[in-house]
Amino acid sequence: MASNPHQEPGLPEIETVGASNGRNGGTYGNGHSEIARVDDNAPYIAFDKVSKSFGNLTVLDNVSFFVKPGETLCILGRSGVGKSVSLQQIMGFLRPDSGKILVAGQNICGYSEEQMQQVRRKVTMVFQNGALFDSLSVGENVAFPLRERRELAEDQIQQIVNGLLDMVGVSGMTELLPSDLSTGMKRSVAIARALSAQPDAILYDEPTTMVDPLIGRLLGDLIQKLKHQLRLTSIVVTHDMRFAERLADRVLFLHQAKAHFFGTMDEMKASDDEILRQFLDLDALVLPKA
Numbered sequence: 361m362a363s364n365p366h367q368e369p370g371l372p373e374i375e376t377v378g379a380s381n382g383r384n385g386g387t388y389g390n391g392h393s394e395i396a397r398v399d400d401n402a403p404y405i406a407f408d409k410v411s412k413s414f415g416n417l418t419v420l421d422n423v424s425f426f427v428k429p430g431e432t433l434c435i436l437g438r439s440g441v442g443k444s445v446s447l448q449q450i451m452g453f454l455r456p457d458s459g460k461i462l463v464a465g466q467n468i469c470g471y472s473e474e475q476m477q478q479v480r481r482k483v484t485m486v487f488q489n490g491a492l493f494d495s496l497s498v499g500e501n502v503a504f505p506l507r508e509r510r511e512l513a514e515d516q517i518q519q520i521v522n523g524l525l526d527m528v529g530v531s532g533m534t535e536l537l538p539s540d541l542s543t544g545m546k547r548s549v550a551i552a553r554a555l556s557a558q559p560d561a562i563l564y565d566e567p568t569t570m571v572d573p574l575i576g577r578l579l580g581d582l583i584q585k586l587k588h589q590l591r592l593t594s595i596v597v598t599h600d601m602r603f604a605e606r607l608a609d610r611v612l613f614l615h616q617a618k619a620h621f622f623g624t625m626d627e628m629k630a631s632d633d634e635i636l637r638q639f640l641d642l643d644a645l646v647l648p649k650a
């Protein structure tokens with residue numbers, strides 16, 4: 361086990377004390393007032409000794425980590441180490457075999473599908489392929505979560521959609537279909553759609569995969585902007601160390617089913633742990649510093 365300065369996420373407190381994202385209503389509408397706003401410093405999402413296997417394959421073994429409100433956690437590790445499985449468990453698409461997953465102070469393990477739908481209003485996920493509805497225009501895709509709520513008039517919806525598309529840098533593309541867009545644009549639209557659900561937290565699965573470095577940089581800028589303007593809590597699964605260096609308040613490095621390292625990027629880079637050094641040195645070889 362590498363040095364793990366933040367191994368203990370203070371779970372007794374976060375089980376009982378609700379956490380909010382500390383936002384002041386975001387750019388529009390209210391936040392999620394049903395979440396107790398007791399301690400803004402408590403983790404918004406936490407894993408407490410989570411284990412997950414598929415048959416004989418142990419993917420996660422007693423993994424603990426947390427992300428605090430408004431912070432960005434980057435999950436790093438080699439292919440197949442359980443990064444996406446971690447995100448899918450937060451969304452309730454997969455269930456842990458043991459341990460606890462806390463979202464806004466609530467242990468969501470054992471939640472019904474109906475309860476998970478409530479969680480998914482607070483925590484949304486941006487998939488690699490964007491998961492946009494192919495037959496709907498860009499504008500209709502972004503409007504979808506707003507229309508589902510049945511609370512807003514059409515002109516309000518259009519105003520929000522235009523504002524969100526502008527925010528993610530694809531304004532003027534409202535009428536296009538997803539098939540008209542590049543991979544980077546699809547991801548930006550997917551982020552706009554995720555935002556229209558007014559989440560507290562967004563989970564990003566490999567946001568820079570299959571996009572060129574410039575688009576990767578723009579997506580990084582966007583995630584930063586959302587963090588600073590909306591105080592969104594984020595978890596970003598990435599292979600891209602430079603991306604993680606720009607974004608991460610904390611890093612989780614998964615290795616052989618364990619939380620091999622959990623701490624700040626500076627602590628990770630200063631570590632003399634052999635496994636971490638191999639990962640960082642290999643990255644430096646693949647992506648030489650400019």
Ligand SMILES: Nc1ncnc2c1ncn2[C@@H]1O[C@H](COP(=O)(O)OP(=O)(O)OP(=O)(O)O)[C@@H](O)[C@H]1O
Pocket residue numbers: 414417419437438439440441442443444445446
């Ligand atoms: N639903 C599932 N059923 C069975 N095995 C699964 C399932 N989901 C994931 N796995 C396995 O769990 C392991 C971890 O998968 P995961 O997708 O989390 O890896 P990852 O770290 O995100 O990798 P990559 O960086 O390549 O995306 C893999 O061996 C994968 O085949």
